[in-house]
Amino acid sequence: MAKGRRLASFRGTGLVLAGLALVALVAGIAMAHNFYAALTRININHRAETVEVIHQLTLHDIDVAVSVVADEKISFLNQGQVERAERALGRYLAQRFTIYGPDGVLKLDYLGAEVDGDTVVAYAEAPLPPGPVRYGVRNEILVDIFPDQRNTVVLTDGRSRGSALFTAETAEQIVAPVARH
Numbered sequence: 001m002a003k004g005r006r007l008a009s010f011r012g013t014g015l016v017l018a019g020l021a022l023v024a025l026v027a028g029i030a031m032a033h034n035f036y037a038a039l040t041r042i043n044i045n046h047r048a049e050t051v052e053v054i055h056q057l058t059l060h061d062i063d064v065a066v067s068v069v070a071d072e073k074i075s076f077l078n079q080g081q082v083e084r085a086e087r088a089l090g091r092y093l094a095q096r097f098t099i100y101g102p103d104g105v106l107k108l109d110y111l112g113a114e115v116d117g118d119t120v121v122a123y124a125e126a127p128l129p130p131g132p133v134r135y136g137v138r139n140e141i142l143v144d145i146f147p148d149q150r151n152t153v154v155l156t157d158g159r160s161r162g163s164a165l166f167t168a169e170t171a172e173q174i175v176a177p178v179a180r181h
């Protein structure tokens with residue numbers, strides 16, 4: 001499947017994520033950005049046999065990170081720098097976010113990113129490994145820049161969902177879905 005079509009297929013999940021992001025952004029703005037937070041959703045898609053990853057990141061925070069990776073000031077807000085910022089974000093996420101499946105590290109294919117208001121939404125996917133859905137996750141996104149960064153990861157597999165909060169002190173955890181009623 002072409003990357004553009006895969007990226008478009010993620011956007012259906014975007015409505016729920018947009019609502020969550022809006023709440024997080026409003027809370028963040030109200031606190032004068034004294035709180036650093038990001039949301040990552042991992043969706044197990046049995047029909048497509050993929051693990052889909054959607055990161056929602058605060059735009060001006062991630063601009064700092066991509067500038068560090070690119071070793072120059074770049075921004076998603078500068079139209080002439082969007083492609084460089086996207087490539088730098090892909091490298092940054094590959095260094096700071098890992099999913100471990102039953103047979104080791106999942107090879108995430110970075111699909112791209114888009115700006116949605118004050119948020120950068122980045123997309124990645126990997127082939128669904130065989131076996132039970134219980135994944136180890138390493139999430140160090142932005143903790144190298146903002147020590148108080150809090151990263152929430154939500155893993156969804158059908159009607160089951162699990163979540164975990166990641167900080168500089170708890171960068172690796174098991175995220176396993178629990179059946180909802």
